[in-house]
Amino acid sequence: MSKDMALLEALIEQITIINPLQLRFLESSLEGALDAELDDLVAYISYAKTQCLPVDYLAECYDLIVKDTLREQLYFQRHGRYRYSTFDEVAKSVYFDDEYMRKYMHGLAITAYLWPNHRELHRYFARTIPATQRGKYLEIGPGHGMYMMTAMRESKYDQFDGIDLSPTSVAMTRTLLGNGVFGSFQNYRIFEQDFLDGDFVPDSYAAVVMGEVLEHVEEPAIFLDRIRQVATSDAYIFITTPINAPAIDHIYLFDSFHSIESLVSDAELRIVDKLLVPYPGLSVEESTEQSLPINVALVLAK
Ligand SMILES: C[S@@+](CC[C@H](N)C(=O)[O-])C[C@H]1O[C@@H](n2cnc3c(N)ncnc32)[C@H](O)[C@@H]1O
Structure with a gap:
């Protein structure tokens, strides 16, 4: 395994430590990824490192998306609608909350490959x-x-x-x-x-x-x-x-x-x-x- 692919392995390992249920899904998903996509994902992990954001942090970002999505899916199944319907209800806690938004956007960037x-x-x-x-x-x-x-x-x-x-x-x-x-x-x-x-x-x-x-x-x-x-x-x-x-x-x-x-x-x-x-x-x-x-x-x- 190249040093670069070790970064990807480290990310997957960290994600599955936080959330073991992701292991089979991610293993099977990555089988369908192209080499160029894996290279870009590795580049993203390296890029995050240059911003002093270690693999553990990226794993937390990914987990945030997974858990948020699951919670909202349960709400949607129960009520047949999305939880919020106005910009004001979400703006402060999402778009203008720097810590949350950073995690959310890093997580979303990673899902584009995972x-x-x-x-x-x-x-x-x-x-x-x-x-x-x-x-x-x-x-x-x-x-x-x-x-x-x-x-x-x-x-x-x-x-x-x-x-x-x-x-x-x-x-x-x-x-x-x-x-x-x-x-x-x-x-x-x-x-x-x-x-x-x-x-x-x-x-x-x-x-x-x-x-x-x-x-x-x-x-x-x-x-x-x-x-x-x-x-x-x-x-x-x-x-x-x-x-x-x-x-x-x-x-x-x-x-x-x-x-x-x-x-x-x-x-x-x-x-x-x-x-x-x-x-x-x-x-x-x-x-x-x-x-x-x-x-x-x-x-x-x-
Ligand atoms: C879910 S992210 C999408 C990121 C990326 N385009 C993608 O496809 O993964 C939505 C982005 O749209 C921005 N956004 C939402 N409403 C907007 C608006 N009215 N004008 C400009 N940007 C907006 C948010 O701040 C956020 O950065």
């Missing part, structure tokens, strides 16, 4: 982002910064802008992009602001990317409308959002793919391509009937 469903979304993004298109790229809610990093690695946009309302996410994205572990990136700006308060020039972005944000907002229709406004006529528009996927800060419930499709067409956007990742072992229809999570990624056009 969880098959999140891996599928990330692969789909890397596969669909235009490799040679020029112009300006906008990412709404970069969070940990790994999607933005992927975009900067895989595409040739001239300028990369990120906007996130959480000061922690802004700091984490800036640090990740500036650290050099994943490449030397220069042409980026990260703004700390609510997307809806942003003063964007209409028809100015050749790419608009928004991963796992739509379920975090009270009025997703307004978000899609704003995205259509800022995107150029031939823009690459990429969105992910889950169906029936409770989390502490998910406040808008999509209960079927149809509910997402309607929102998209009401915003006068078209679905050009889509990826639906149902609950393991079930079809999309079965997952929907049983109110189980489905991950959705969409490539949209104006």
Whole structure:
């Protein structure tokens, strides 16, 4: 085993010490990971070390997501709705709580490699982002910064802008992009602001990317409308959002793919391509009937 893969082994070991139930799931999940994905995960662990965040801390971050998700799933099964429905109910305890948000975002960054469903979304993004298109790229809610990093690695946009309302996410994205572990990136700006308060020039972005944000907002229709406004006529528009996927800060419930499709067409956007990742072992229809999570990624056009 290389020294690098020893870092990954150490992370898995630490996670399973905290939560032994994760062992079989992670062992089987990692069998489906590509070498390049394992390399990126190892790079992330090394990057965390440069920030004085040891493997034990990353394991705690991962465990936070696992336990939070489980608790919210139980709530969802019992009540048929997400626990919270307004931004104010979650803002202080999530987006503006630096310690919590850091753990949450590191945990989420790791699941992009450790969880098959999140891996599928990330692969789909890397596969669909235009490799040679020029112009300006906008990412709404970069969070940990790994999607933005992927975009900067895989595409040739001239300028990369990120906007996130959480000061922690802004700091984490800036640090990740500036650290050099994943490449030397220069042409980026990260703004700390609510997307809806942003003063964007209409028809100015050749790419608009928004991963796992739509379920975090009270009025997703307004978000899609704003995205259509800022995107150029031939823009690459990429969105992910889950169906029936409770989390502490998910406040808008999509209960079927149809509910997402309607929102998209009401915003006068078209679905050009889509990826639906149902609950393991079930079809999309079965997952929907049983109110189980489905991950959705969409490539949209104006
Ligand atoms: C769950 S994280 C998603 C991180 C990453 N995009 C991904 O796909 O894994 C959601 C991010 O969106 C940000 N966010 C939520 N509402 C927002 C808004 N109205 N404007 C800008 N950012 C927002 C949060 O602060 C957080 O950083």
